[in-house]
Amino acid sequence: MHKSNVLGLGLMALLTGLTAAYFFRARAVAQATAPTGLVVKSSPHSVDETETRFKKVLEAKGLNLFATVEHDANAAGVGLDLRPTRVVIFGNPKIGTPLMQCQQTMAIDLPQKLLIWEDEGGETQLAYNDPQYLGGRHRLNGCGVESLKTISGALNNLTNAAIAP
Incomplete structure (x- = not known):
């Protein structure tokens, strides 16, 4: 391989790594300051673009x-x-x-909601209710545990896809 190609590939790998590191660090900082019961993530896109992508x-x-x-x-x-x-506001009745059969008060928090906003610094953030927190809030006491795990994973995947660089 030609020396300039190797250098170019190395530079591209470094930039990709730095971009990914910044992206994941920003998400970690946002989550560390999240209000109780919310999962908060930073988006590299505008509010409009994040909404459209989601x-x-x-x-x-x-x-x-x-x-x-x-x-x-x-x-x-x-x-x-x-x-x-x-x-x-979105969801899947299945x-x-x-969860509402376990505890009808879950209906106040369903369907799911995703908040997308521009913060004071001009950065785009998104947040959703942590399903595990909602399980405790509504005292599901073990009922719906698998559903909560499924929802947690789905929300994480859906939002990660929307905010991917």
Whole structure:
């Protein structure tokens, strides 16, 4: 292999590694400062782009998209300023219904919601309710444990796909 190709590949690998390290560090910092019961992640994309990407992931996975609440647009409608702030409401009744069968109060937290917002520093963040936290909040006491694990993994995968560089 030509020396310049080796150098180019090495530089590309270094940049990819640095980008990945920054991305995962930013996510770790965001999660460390998250309010109790929320999983918070940083997105390298704008609020609009993160929302669009997340909705495409939902569609690809066959999940229901129920609504999007545009808090920033609603604020502007009454003459108030709010940085971009959106809530995407989505879910899968096959997964959520068994949790409500365990404890009907789960219905207050279902369907799932994803908050996407621009923070004070101009960075895009997203957050969702930690399913394990909700299990404790609604005192499921072992009922729905497998569903909660499934939901946790699915939310992690869905959001990671939306915020991938």
